Amino acid sequence: MDRPNPLFRNLNSKLASLPMMLIVLGVFVGGTLWTVLFSFTNIKILPLFTPKQWIDGFVGFANYKRLFNSDRWMSCPAITKIGQEGWQLKCTGAMPNMITYAILAIIISISLGFLLAVMMDQKIRLEGMFRTIYLYPFALSFIVTGHVWAWIMSPEYGLQHAIRELGWTSFSFGWIADRQMVMYAIVIAGIWQGTGFVMALMLAGLRGIDEDIWKAARVDGIPAWRTYIQIVLPMMKPVMVTTFVLVASGAVRIYDLVVALTDGGPGISSDVPSRYIYQNFSANLGQSLSASTVMLVSMALVLIPWMRMEFGKKSQA
């Protein structure tokens, strides 16, 4: 019997997957490699993918040096001494802004999301209504979110103005116009948009826990809050890791929200890596590509907990 050519086995399946294969190789793998490779060159205009352009333009790590010397990207000038206790490192620039946002968004949305999920899990009335209320901002775009919060936080006519009018004249909430506070204003808007999603994931995780655990804990007389913290929380590790990766990866690529809420301002005090990269495409392509590579590395770091969980599972099985 003739053996059929293995290339033609499952031919229809291969044909149907052809767009996916082209996208994976041509766009995702190709584009990433192109970005990383050309970040080591001094190209200025839209180059193609030719090796000659790469060799001719090769400049080693020069773009990276310039990137990290650029105040707009990252600058940590002042290591200030605070009292007897120690030192405080104050960094400014796109990269520290993103890290600040990421840390706060992760901590606040995961703790608030978990708290809400636990509350929702108490056999409450109107569960559907509460769920709808918490989750609807997630259906809205970051552009919409940004403009609503820009209006609410507008120092002229917004919250600050309204509360001062009520008589509390020293009340101050001009965060979006304050270089020191503007990133926290963005965190508020981000939390508003994304916490419902975290709550939904956590609630699904809570509902997936075996009821016998609860029975056993009750028989042993463990109070509910301790059961949540000491038994249920560790059991929800997979959900937590997934949530962490999703929230953190969203924070690393934050862009639209900043554009709508502050457009990087005041000045460039709320600039973020995505915006920096986008703004430097035409003037400073090499630097933009090196910044893109730094973002790829940041994203890889975020994925580590998830990878460890996935591969850990496989090695155990």
Added chain:
Amino acid sequence: MANSNLAAGPSGAKPKPFITPQRAVVYTVLIVCAIFFLFPLYIMIITSLKNIQEIQSGNIFIPTLHPTLDAWEKAWNSACTGLYCEGIKVGFWNSIKITVPSTIVSIIVASLTGYSMANWPFKFSEVFFTILLLSSFIPYVVMIYPLVIITRELGIYSTLPAVVLVHTIFGLPLLTLLFRNYFASLPQELFKAARVDGAGYWQIFFQVFAPMSVPIFTVAVILQVTGIWNDFLFGVIYAGPTNYPMTVQLNNIVNSAQGGKAYNVDMAATILTGLVPLAIYFFSGKYFVRGIAAGAVKG
């Protein structure tokens, strides 16, 4: 007995009617948070119903006594984007022009890919699938330049097909995962029986799987329509100024400073931009939750 409900939804006896201190805390937290989440929606709506004098002299919390839809009318028909003053309706129709083909193309490509991955694996198909999943984490901004080159070489840069292509590309990882997991969860006997009866790749897809996959297609449509409608970055880069979607138009309207800031018009335009995804969210309920959880719940 408060914590005994661990089934997929509310079940068992109805909650007890009396209020214990514990339940008072639960409801207080839930209500305070609900107020925080509803507050911006309230502000958007009452602001859009005011006239400009009331905004400058009034209080952001207090609704107007004389609500008017003037701001809505202006936002839709005549707000200025910096280039022209035709309102956000231009963006609305552009968003439809972008969303409809992008949703259709991306779902066709992803459903076939997911079906191939689940039922007709071939050499290296798992490798491709793994790279595809990891790709969903690549920051979009990293891919912008390569995609500008690709669309330029294809001769479609700054046109509608370019933005459709980009949405298809970035929708592919999540949608493929969604379809692959769904098709893999269908009974394999079904697939085998169809094979024994002589059905091939396309026949099984269209005559056996597709008719029983309406729920997952619904989830995919919801996911894509909301995602594409809410996109800003791809619209601004690949669609070209004549096709700018609603989010881009909204941003331009709010940022155009012609004749001072009209917050009532801005808020009306903001609500209008959020209306389509909000309507989908409110009417689809469970499907929306299923869609957004799809990326998180891996099979």
